Amino acid sequence: MNSRQTFIFNHFKTLITTYDGNLPFHYFFKKYCKFNTALGSKDRRILREIIYSIYRLGPSWKQIPIEELFLLPNTNDADELLKSFYVELEQLEMDITFEYPFSNYLISDLQSDEYYSSLQVQPLVWVRVNHSNALKFKEKYLSEIFEESNINEKYIAFGMKNNTVIQPDVFPIEVQDLSSQVVSSKIVVKDGMKVWDCCSGAGGKSLFISEMFKSAKLFVSDVRPTILENLKTRFKQNRLPVPKIATSDLNKKPEKINFSGEIIGRDSFDVIIADVPCSGSGTWGREPENLTFFNPEKIDEMVVRQVNIVKNTLRFLKHGGKLYYITCSVFEKENYGVLKELEDSGLVKVISAEMVYGYGKKADNLFIAELQAVNRY
Numbered sequence: 001m002n003s004r005q006t007f008i009f010n011h012f013k014t015l016i017t018t019y020d021g022n023l024p025f026h027y028f029f030k031k032y033c034k035f036n037t038a039l040g041s042k043d044r045r046i047l048r049e050i051i052y053s054i055y056r057l058g059p060s061w062k063q064i065p066i067e068e069l070f071l072l073p074n075t076n077d078a079d080e081l082l083k084s085f086y087v088e089l090e091q092l093e094m095d096i097t098f099e100y101p102f103s104n105y106l107i108s109d110l111q112s113d114e115y116y117s118s119l120q121v122q123p124l125v126w127v128r129v130n131h132s133n134a135l136k137f138k139e140k141y142l143s144e145i146f147e148e149s150n151i152n153e154k155y156i157a158f159g160m161k162n163n164t165v166i167q168p169d170v171f172p173i174e175v176q177d178l179s180s181q182v183v184s185s186k187i188v189v190k191d192g193m194k195v196w197d198c199c200s201g202a203g204g205k206s207l208f209i210s211e212m213f214k215s216a217k218l219f220v221s222d223v224r225p226t227i228l229e230n231l232k233t234r235f236k237q238n239r240l241p242v243p244k245i246a247t248s249d250l251n252k253k254p255e256k257i258n259f260s261g262e263i264i265g266r267d268s269f270d271v272i273i274a275d276v277p278c279s280g281s282g283t284w285g286r287e288p289e290n291l292t293f294f295n296p297e298k299i300d301e302m303v304v305r306q307v308n309i310v311k312n313t314l315r316f317l318k319h320g321g322k323l324y325y326i327t328c329s330v331f332e333k334e335n336y337g338v339l340k341e342l343e344d345s346g347l348v349k350v351i352s353a354e355m356v357y358g359y360g361k362k363a364d365n366l367f368i369a370e371l372q373a374v375n376r377y
Contacts, residue, residue, distance in 0.1 A: 005089065009070050011039065011047055016054065016066065021293025025051070045163065046085050049073065055288040056120050058098050062292070068092060102281070102296055105331045107355060110365075118359035123285045124159035125166075126178040126363060128208070131156055133171040141166075147361065149178055152185045154212060159362060172211075172238045176204045178363035179282075179356045184208035186368055187324050191215045193270035197243075198250055198313050199223075203231035205273060205326075210240050218243035219259050219269070223250070250309045257316070267318050274313055275326040276306045282328040282358075282365035299333050306338050310371075314347055317373045323348070325369040330355070335367040347375050 001009060019028055029048060033039050039047070053073035054061050061069060072094065074086035100106075100116045124146055129137045134156050138145065147159030157178050160166070166173060176184075184205045189195055193216050197206045200220040210218055222228050225247045235242045244259035256265045279302055284290045310325060317323055325342075327334050335355070342348050353369035 001089065005085070007038075008043060008046055008050075008085070011036065011043075012050060012070055013066055015047065015051060016069065019289070021289060024287055025055070025289040026287075042081075045081060049079070049082055052122070052288055055292060056098075057096055058291045059101055060096055060099065064094075064096075068094070072096075101291060102294070102331075105296060105299060105333065107330055107332050107335065109355065109357075110330050110359075115359055118362075119285055119288065119291065121285065121362060122162055123177075123358070123364065124362040125162055125164055126176060126181070127158050127160060127166060128155050128174045128176045128181055129158060130154060130171065136171070137169075137173065140169075149361070151181050152212075155181065155185075155208075157181050168237075174204070174207060174234075174238070176208070177283075177358070178361060179358035179366045180204055180364065181208065182356050183326055183366050183368045185212075186370075187271070187273060188322070189213040189216050189271055193217070194268060195219065195271045195273065196221070196269045196313070196316065197273045197275070198248075199275050199277065199309065200228070200231060201275070202227050203234055205275060206231065206243060207234060207238060207240070209273070210235070210243065211238070219246070219264070220244070221246040221248045221250070221257065221259070223248065250312050251305055253312050264316065266315050268316050270318055270321050272313050272317050272321070272323045273326065274310055274323055275328075276309050278302055278306065278327040278329040278334050279331055280328055282330045282367070285359070285362075285364065299331055302329075303333050303338055303341075306334060307341050310338070310342060311345070311347065314373050319373060321373050322351075323371045323373065325367075325371055327367045328364055329367060330365050335369075339369055339371075342371065348372060349374050 019025060033044055050073050054069055071089060071092050073082055074089055074091050098116060103111055131154060144161045144164045145158050146161060149157045151157055187209060189209060195209060195216050196219045198221050200206050200222050206218060206220050220243045228245055232242050244262055246257045246259045248254060248257050256263050279299060329335060339350050339353055343350055348371040351370040351372055356366045358364045
């Protein structure tokens with residue numbers, strides 16, 4: 001190895017032997033780079049690509065010596081960045097069989113070689129663009145666009161090459177996974193309705209709803225105040241009115257919630273969007289470290305939390321109102337299992353439920369169910 005390859009190898013060895021899965025790898029890596037300032041931007045990209053390539057092998061990588069592991073991403077299919085880095089290093093010929101370690105928990109439709117193979121491929125970066133701006137966007141990013149998909153009469157989604165730098169523009173461009181856009185488009189809101197995005201995160205679905213249904217009265221909440229600050233920033237960047245915001249732990253049982261000074265109690269909302277905390281297993285194409293480090297015992301813990309959140313938010317839904325239950329999970333228990341428990345409780349009627357499969361399009365896999373409140377909790 002030359003000096004640069006040795007430099008990257010030494011960091012690779014440290015990272016691959018110290019990371020334990022307690023944090024998402026991208027957070028762990030960001031902290032690592034903060035204390036290892038000699039790593040330039042290209043070095044960081046190379047290291048990230050090598051390590052993610054290893055994690056895409058599933059747990060089998062742990063049986064391979066570190067020196068050989070480092071060389072495994074050196075293949076004919078590697079991108080140009082890795083090919084230029086591995087120049088003059090040998091390509092190993094190793095027959096490694098990928099085994100998905102959590103097949104027993106999957107929705108039956110996904111127990112297939114096609115799905116397992118999709119986990120070996122990095123999903124695209126998907127952006128949402130208004131149809132009126134699509135031509136300008138295509139002209140600007142022509143060489144970066146791999147796929148495009150029509151979402152509805154207003155939006156089109158573009159699948160971009162990873163590491164694409166998307167510049168701020170005179171028109172709004174939102175990074176949002178294709179399946180998340182499709183799920184957002186399935187949420188029905190009528191003029192003047194009060195809508196609560198109760199686990200909003202940074203607000204991808206809230207932005208979609210706010211732009212699609214401008215007369216809707218939007219409220220958002222999350223248990224994490226820092227991510228709600230991110231949501232505020234995104235709304236301001238898109239020149240949209242910032243919704244009423246609350247920091248709330250819905251795993252508990254609040255009687256009332258303070259949204260930016262407005263106190264909201266029972267029977268207040270026409271629509272609730274509950275994109276609940278979950279295993280994230282539908283997004284593991286982007287976070288392949290979970291193929292090694294995820295603990296399946298967490299699934300039952302998630303299910304308890306998911307059921308609690310839905311039950312506790314239903315109290316704020318008008319009788320006959322709609323709740324959209326959403327996960328980015330491909331595990332049966334977190335999706336149809338939760339719906340069965342909710343239906344058995346007599347609180348809701350399931351109107352519809354489906355997986356939105358993105359794996360054939362280099363996108364995430366999400367679940368959405370439309371529930372109608374029929375009883376109080």
